[in-house]
Amino acid sequence: MGLKGEAAIVGIAEYRPERKYSGRPMFDLEQWADLSALALADAGLSSRDVNGIVVSRLRESPHFVPATVAEYCGWSVNLAEHVDLGGANSVGAVWRAAAAIELGMCDVVVAAIAGRPPPPQPDGAVDPLIARQYAFGASSAEWGSPQAEFELPYGHIAQNSGYAMIAQRYGALYGYDERAMAKIVVDQRTNACANPEAVFHGKPVTIDDVLNSKMVADPLRLLEIVMPVSGGAAVVVASREVARRTRHRPVFVTGCGEHLAHKTPTYTADMLHTPIGPAAESAFAMAGVARSDVDVAQLYDCYTITVLLTIEDSGFCAKGEGMAFVRDHELTYRGDFPVNTHGGQLGFGQAGGAGGMSQVVEAVHQVRGEAGDRQVGGCDTAYVSGTGGVMSEQGALIVQGG
Amino acid sequence: MTITGQPTAIVKPRPRPTPTSQPFWDALRDERVVLQHCRDCGSWVHYPRSRCVSCLSDALDWVEVSGRGTVYTFAIAWQPTAPPFDDEVPQIIAVVEIGAGEGPGEGSTVVSAAGARISTTLVTTELERLRVGMAVEPVFDHGADGMTLLRFRPVDEAP
Numbered sequence A: 001m002g003l004k005g006e007a008a009i010v011g012i013a014e015y016r017p018e019r020k021y022s023g024r025p026m027f028d029l030e031q032w033a034d035l036s037a038l039a040l041a042d043a044g045l046s047s048r049d050v051n052g053i054v055v056s057r058l059r060e061s062p063h064f065v066p067a068t069v070a071e072y073c074g075w076s077v078n079l080a081e082h083v084d085l086g087g088a089n090s091v092g093a094v095w096r097a098a099a100a101i102e103l104g105m106c107d108v109v110v111a112a113i114a115g116r117p118p119p120p121q122p123d124g125a126v127d128p129l130i131a132r133q134y135a136f137g138a139s140s141a142e143w144g145s146p147q148a149e150f151e152l153p154y155g156h157i158a159q160n161s162g163y164a165m166i167a168q169r170y171g172a173l174y175g176y177d178e179r180a181m182a183k184i185v186v187d188q189r190t191n192a193c194a195n196p197e198a199v200f201h202g203k204p205v206t207i208d209d210v211l212n213s214k215m216v217a218d219p220l221r222l223l224e225i226v227m228p229v230s231g232g233a234a235v236v237v238a239s240r241e242v243a244r245r246t247r248h249r250p251v252f253v254t255g256c257g258e259h260l261a262h263k264t265p266t267y268t269a270d271m272l273h274t275p276i277g278p279a280a281e282s283a284f285a286m287a288g289v290a291r292s293d294v295d296v297a298q299l300y301d302c303y304t305i306t307v308l309l310t311i312e313d314s315g316f317c318a319k320g321e322g323m324a325f326v327r328d329h330e331l332t333y334r335g336d337f338p339v340n341t342h343g344g345q346l347g348f349g350q351a352g353g354a355g356g357m358s359q360v361v362e363a364v365h366q367v368r369g370e371a372g373d374r375q376v377g378g379c380d381t382a383y384v385s386g387t388g389g390v391m392s393e394q395g396a397l398i399v400q401g402g
Numbered sequence B: 001m002t003i004t005g006q007p008t009a010i011v012k013p014r015p016r017p018t019p020t021s022q023p024f025w026d027a028l029r030d031e032r033v034v035l036q037h038c039r040d041c042g043s044w045v046h047y048p049r050s051r052c053v054s055c056l057s058d059a060l061d062w063v064e065v066s067g068r069g070t071v072y073t074f075a076i077a078w079q080p081t082a083p084p085f086d087d088e089v090p091q092i093i094a095v096v097e098i099g100a101g102e103g104p105g106e107g108s109t110v111v112s113a114a115g116a117r118i119s120t121t122l123v124t125t126e127l128e129r130l131r132v133g134m135a136v137e138p139v140f141d142h143g144a145d146g147m148t149l150l151r152f153r154p155v156d157e158a159p
């Protein structure tokens, strides 16, 4: 059962993250076409080869997204999938593409996520949909939405306080080492400093820098929270047969998993046993890979607490031992447990919904051996996680060099 | 529809009851806390639903509970979680568990061991005393719009 490892990531493209976007504003559809062209060129494939797409949210059109994208890019496709898993869209898109390829439905699938700002609306008009989305984070303000009725009126909005509540409970049950939490930021920043593309390249930080940064949502401080940037990324997933005629070492998708049970963390069975647990279990079992076989772990890192719980619940250490694990291991590209070798979203930047794709792209760079100064030697197997909402939906991938 | 010019000021969101949830809000206005209780599996159901979240039974009864509970977790937001909440900073965003060990009462043998979790805020000025697991009791926050929000305060801080 599960994936047989017959589909591979063969092309990648990623916009350089920028805190203040310096280029021409672009619609999501324009970014789709642009990123796809770049990723197909990276693979050595042509637009005519594309026969599947996996899309997520599209600013210009909330409905009929696959059809809108296919029409814009001039593709006729046999797979038209729409994922709606927030920061887990990246991982979710890759395994869906791989599964459809193994089913024989298609053999070249593009998955792109846009993250650059759009042109301003004519006459300064504001799209009410966008305005409301910014006001209420990822929560629905529609009548009848549980979030509108039972979360928003109390100020349970956006992500910071949700993740902070998880961190607070973690501390109460297992103890809290703020220096270990800060070390996650420091190690990833070290990685960012070895990645010229990272938004924090050339800007190392110390544990004290992190502890001295402003308290945003106690116990989480400013430097423990991702930096929003512009960006965007795309991957091309293809069959083994197609992969033979591409330009790089194919990176096969050998294991995957996905899990969710809630939108709002209030209602999860246990805030400290996160959905990545079952997702990771599935991915490792499917790939037949042991935790100790992982050469690099690209862990979705909207916050430090996300990394900590993902290390624990993915099975790299026991529950409650994450702080000690972080203290005892160097998480940099030259360390004994390399995490987020591109700098993570904490050090590389989070390009909105495309943030999680940076982790997929970095896994590919590492397995291809093209990560430059931050290359981990002999990297064949990468573990990638994706996280949406407030630890709401999570996905896991094992990818391996062919 | 588009709005011309700057985004209109976003006002603080207020609950808009549905036919299913109306009894919950009606009770709060009377300073009572009621929860849905499943006759078939004995679970509390919160937020209110048309069917039980544990077993999808539609045999749900509204049952009054004490409203006292414990803090499952909390966070202190030093930046507003959204612009309209600027006046509440520091917001003590919290999840409280109520109804644990309580049940439908007389004539019923079903007591719910597990409580129901509720998204709320804590009302206190003594931030340093806040603890996961601390006992809290309801604060009925009556709004000018006729809606009452259910907040909580540490039990020893009753006026």
Ligand SMILES: [Zn+2]
Residues within 6 Å of the ligand: B038, B039, B040, B041, B042, B043, B052, B053, B054, B055, B056, B057
């Ligand atoms: Zn039930």
